Amino acid sequence: MPLFTVSKPIPSLSYTMLNMCTCIVALAGPGDKSSKPVRSHQMQPQNLPLLSPQKCTLGCPILDRSLAGGIPCKSITEIVAESGSGKTQLCLQLLLTAQLPTPLGGLSASALYIHTEFPFPLRRLRQLANSFKSSYSNVFASSSFDPCGLIFVHAVHTADQLFDLLLKLDSVLENPPTESPVKLIVIDSIAALFRSEFENNSGDLKRRSSLFFKIAGKLKLQAERFGLAVVITNQVVDVVTSSEGINGLRIGNLENLYSSGRRVYPALGPSWAHCVNSRLFVSRDEEILADHVRSGEYVCRQTRRQLHVLFAPHLPVSSCSFMITRDGVVGVER
Amino acid sequence: MEINTLPISASTRGKLISTGYTSLSSLSSISPSRLAQDLRIQESEAVEILKVASVNCGVGNSDGTRAIVAGAQTAWDMLHEEEFARRITTSCEEFDQILGGGISLKEVTEFGGVPGIGKTQMGIQLAVNVQIPVDYGGLGGKAIYIDTEGSFMVERALQIAEACVEDLLDNGPARKDFRASQPNLSAKNLLRDIFYFRVCSYTEQIALVNYLEKFISEHKEVKAIIVDSVTFHFRQDFQDMALRTRLLSNMALKLMQLAKKFNLAVVLMNQVTTKYCDGSFRLTLALGDSWSHTCTNRVILYWEGNERYAYMDKSPSLPSASAPYAVTSKGIRSSASNCKRIKLMQA
Numbered sequence: 001m002p003l004f005t006v007s008k009p010i011p012s013l014s015y016t017m018l019n020m021c022t023c024i025v026a027l028a029g030p031g032d033k034s035s036k037p038v039r040s041h042q043m044q045p046q047n048l049p050l051l052s053p054q055k056c057t058l059g060c061p062i063l064d065r066s067l068a069g070g071i072p073c074k075s076i077t078e079i080v081a082e083s084g085s086g087k088t089q090l091c092l093q094l095l096l097t098a099q100l101p102t103p104l105g106g107l108s109a110s111a112l113y114i115h116t117e118f119p120f121p122l123r124r125l126r127q128l129a130n131s132f133k134s135s136y137s138n139v140f141a142s143s144s145f146d147p148c149g150l151i152f153v154h155a156v157h158t159a160d161q162l163f164d165l166l167l168k169l170d171s172v173l174e175n176p177p178t179e180s181p182v183k184l185i186v187i188d189s190i191a192a193l194f195r196s197e198f199e200n201n202s203g204d205l206k207r208r209s210s211l212f213f214k215i216a217g218k219l220k221l222q223a224e225r226f227g228l229a230v231v232i233t234n235q236v237v238d239v240v241t242s243s244e245g246i247n248g249l250r251i252g253n254l255e256n257l258y259s260s261g262r263r264v265y266p267a268l269g270p271s272w273a274h275c276v277n278s279r280l281f282v283s284r285d286e287e288i289l290a291d292h293v294r295s296g297e298y299v300c301r302q303t304r305r306q307l308h309v310l311f312a313p314h315l316p317v318s319s320c321s322f323m324i325t326r327d328g329v330v331g332v333e334r
Numbered sequence: 335m336e337i338n339t340l341p342i343s344a345s346t347r348g349k350l351i352s353t354g355y356t357s358l359s360s361l362s363s364i365s366p367s368r369l370a371q372d373l374r375i376q377e378s379e380a381v382e383i384l385k386v387a388s389v390n391c392g393v394g395n396s397d398g399t400r401a402i403v404a405g406a407q408t409a410w411d412m413l414h415e416e417e418f419a420r421r422i423t424t425s426c427e428e429f430d431q432i433l434g435g436g437i438s439l440k441e442v443t444e445f446g447g448v449p450g451i452g453k454t455q456m457g458i459q460l461a462v463n464v465q466i467p468v469d470y471g472g473l474g475g476k477a478i479y480i481d482t483e484g485s486f487m488v489e490r491a492l493q494i495a496e497a498c499v500e501d502l503l504d505n506g507p508a509r510k511d512f513r514a515s516q517p518n519l520s521a522k523n524l525l526r527d528i529f530y531f532r533v534c535s536y537t538e539q540i541a542l543v544n545y546l547e548k549f550i551s552e553h554k555e556v557k558a559i560i561v562d563s564v565t566f567h568f569r570q571d572f573q574d575m576a577l578r579t580r581l582l583s584n585m586a587l588k589l590m591q592l593a594k595k596f597n598l599a600v601v602l603m604n605q606v607t608t609k610y611c612d613g614s615f616r617l618t619l620a621l622g623d624s625w626s627h628t629c630t631n632r633v634i635l636y637w638e639g640n641e642r643y644a645y646m647d648k649s650p651s652l653p654s655a656s657a658p659y660a661v662t663s664k665g666i667r668s669s670a671s672n673c674k675r676i677k678l679m680q681a
Contacts (some may be wrong), residue, residue, distance in 0.1 A: 045478075046532065049525055075485075210572070270617070272567075294443070313486070
C-alpha cells in the first residue's frame with residue numbers, strides 16, 4: 001500500500017495530489033486495523049490531561065510567578081523591548097537555567113543561542129555562568145563542569161540563513177551532540193533580520209510576512225516534536241504618527257507601550273504578532289530607586305525595569321518589576 | 335412488490351424491477367439523473383417516475399411532512415427546527431445576544447481579530463461549554479479542537495473548565511439529588527471530552543479535515559469543531575495563490591458539510607492582516623476576499639478603549655451589532671463595566 005506520512009510537510013504538492021494524499025491518510029486512520037500503514041500520530045486525538053507543558057524557570061521565584069512557572073515548552077515566547085532593557089540578559093539567564101534538573105524547574109537540557117545583531121556577549125555569559133555554578137554547586141557536583149559547554153552559539157545575518165539553519169537543526173535535535181538534548185532555542189533578535197532587506201511596498205511586505213510564517217511554522221513544528229521552549233526577542237519602533245494607522249493598532253493587554261518615556265510599538269507589524277504564542281514586553285524607565293541609592297550598591301542601576309504580559313494563552317494581565325545585578329536578572333517585589 | 339402499485343407503464347415497471355428498484359423506499363433517496371442512468375431512459379422520464387413514487391409514498395406517510403422531494407424541507411419546517419435548536423453559549427450574555435443566542439449548530443462561524451484579543455480563549459470556552467449537560471440547558475456534546483498554532487494550554491483549559499463546573503453547580507437546579515445525579519460533571523471529564531488534535535502543516539490540516547467525517551461518525555456526540563486558527567499554515571510561503579484559494583474553499587466546504595450532516599457547530603479562528611489599498615494600509619481578516627464568502631457567520635473581535643468588543647460582521651439572519659466582553663480568570667465573561675451598568679439600573 002503506497003503511503004505518505006504527513007508528519008513532514010510536503011512543499012510542492014498539486015491540488016489533486018494533496019487530495020489523494022489526504023485520502024490515503026484518511027484510510028490510515030484509527031479503526032483501520034486491516035492494514036498496518038505508517039500512521040501520522042496527529043490522526044488520533046491526544047490525551048489532554050497528560051499534555052501540560054514543561055516550563056523552564058527564569059531562575060527567580062518572583063519572575064517565575066508572574067509567568068506561571070516560566071517559559072513554556074512547545075510554544076514560542078517573544079520578548080519585546082528597546083535595546084538596553086535587559087532582554088539579552090533574560091535570554092542569557094535562560095540559557096543557564098535550562099540546564100537545571102527538572103525538579104528545580106529547568107529542562108535538564110542544553111540550549112542553542114542564535115544571535116543576529118551584536119557580537120555574542122561572551123564575557124557576560126562567563127560571569128553569569130560562574131555565579132550560576134556557585135549558586136547551584138550542590139546540583140553540579142563535578143568541579144570540571146562548565147555550564148558554557150552546554151550552550152551552542154550560532155550567528156545568522158539574513159532571514160534565509162535563519163531558515164536554512166532551522167532546516168539543518170532537525171538532525172541535531174534528533175541526535176543531540178551532548179548527553180543532554182537541546183530543549184531551548186533563543187533567537188536574539190528577529191527584528192534585525194528583517195529590517196534592512198525589505199522595502200516598504202506591498203510586494204516586499206507580502207514576501208516578508210510569508211517568510212515570518214515559514215520560520216514560525218518550522219519553529220513550532222520543531223517545538224512540538226522535540227518539546228522545545230523557543231524564545232525570540234524583538235525590537236521596538238517609535239510611534240511617530242498619532243494613534244491613527246497600523247502603528248497605533250492595539251495588540252495585547254496594554255493600550256499604549258511606553259519605554260524610556262517614548263511611546264513604542266513592537267517591530268515587524270501584526271503579521272509577526274500572529275506567529276508567536278505569547279508576547280512579553282520589557283519597559284525601562286530612568287527612575288531613582290531610593291532604597292538602593294542609600295545602601296550604595298553600585299550594581300543596582302537606577303533604572304526601573306518591568307516585565308509585562310502583553311498576551312499569552314495561559315497568562316492573565318500582569319507586570320513584574322525586575323533589576324539586573326551582577327548575578328543575573330532578579331524580580332523585585334512591589 | 336410495492337412497485338406494482340405504482341401507476342406507471344408496464345415497460346417502465348419492468349425496467350425498475352430488473353435493475354433492482356423493487357420498493358418505494360429504494361426510490362425515495364435516489365436522484366433523477368442516477369435513475370435515468372440505471373434505467374437507460376431520459377431524465378425527464380425519471381423525474382416523472384420519482385414524482386409518481388413520491389406521491390404514492392406520501393399518501394402512506396403518517397407524520398404529515400409535506401416534502402416535495404424526499405430529503406427536502408419546507409422553509410416552515412426549517413424555521414420550526416431552528417427555533418428549537420439549542421446553541422452553544424459563549425458565557426457572555428451580551429455576546430450571545432449578538433449571535434442570536436449563542437453559536438448555532440449546522441453553521442460555520444468565523445472569529446477574527448488581533449493577537450491577544452481572546453480568540454484562543456473563546457475557542458477553549460466553547461470547547462468546554464458545548465459539554466454543558468442537557469439538564470443545565472446545554473448540549474451535552476463533545477468537542478474537537480484542532481490546534482494549528484500551539485496556543486492551546488491545558489492549564490488554562492482546566493481553569494476555564496473548573497470555573498464552568500462551579501458556575502453550573504451554583505446556578506443550576508438546586509435539588510440535592512439532582513446534583514448527586516451528575517457525578518460526571520467535573521473539570522477533568524470536561525477536558526477528557528475535548529478531542530485535541532495538534533496540526534503542524536497545511537497538509538496535515540487538510541488531511542485531518544478529510545478524516546473528520548470518519549472520526550465523527552464514530553464519535554456522534556461531537557457537537558463542535560474548533561479550528562484555532564484556520565489561517566496559520568496557509569500564510570506560509572504559498573507561491574500559487576490560486577491553489578491556496580482552492581484548497582481553502584474545499585476545506586471550508588467539507589467543514590460546512592460536516593456541520594450540516596452531523597448537526598454540529600464549526601468555529602474557525604482567523605487572523606488579521608494589513609491590506610494595501612488606496613495608498614494606505616488597512617486592517618482586514620486574513621485569507622483574502624474569496625474566503626470571506628465561505629463562512630456563514632463572521633464575528634470580528636477588537637479593542638475599543640480598554641474593553642474588548644465583538645462585532646457581528648456578517649450573518650444571513652442577524653443584524654450587525656456589537657457587544658463588549660471580557661477575558662477573565664474564569665474564561666469569557668460579561669465585561670465588568672457592563673455588569674456595573676446593569677447593577678446601576680437595578681438600583
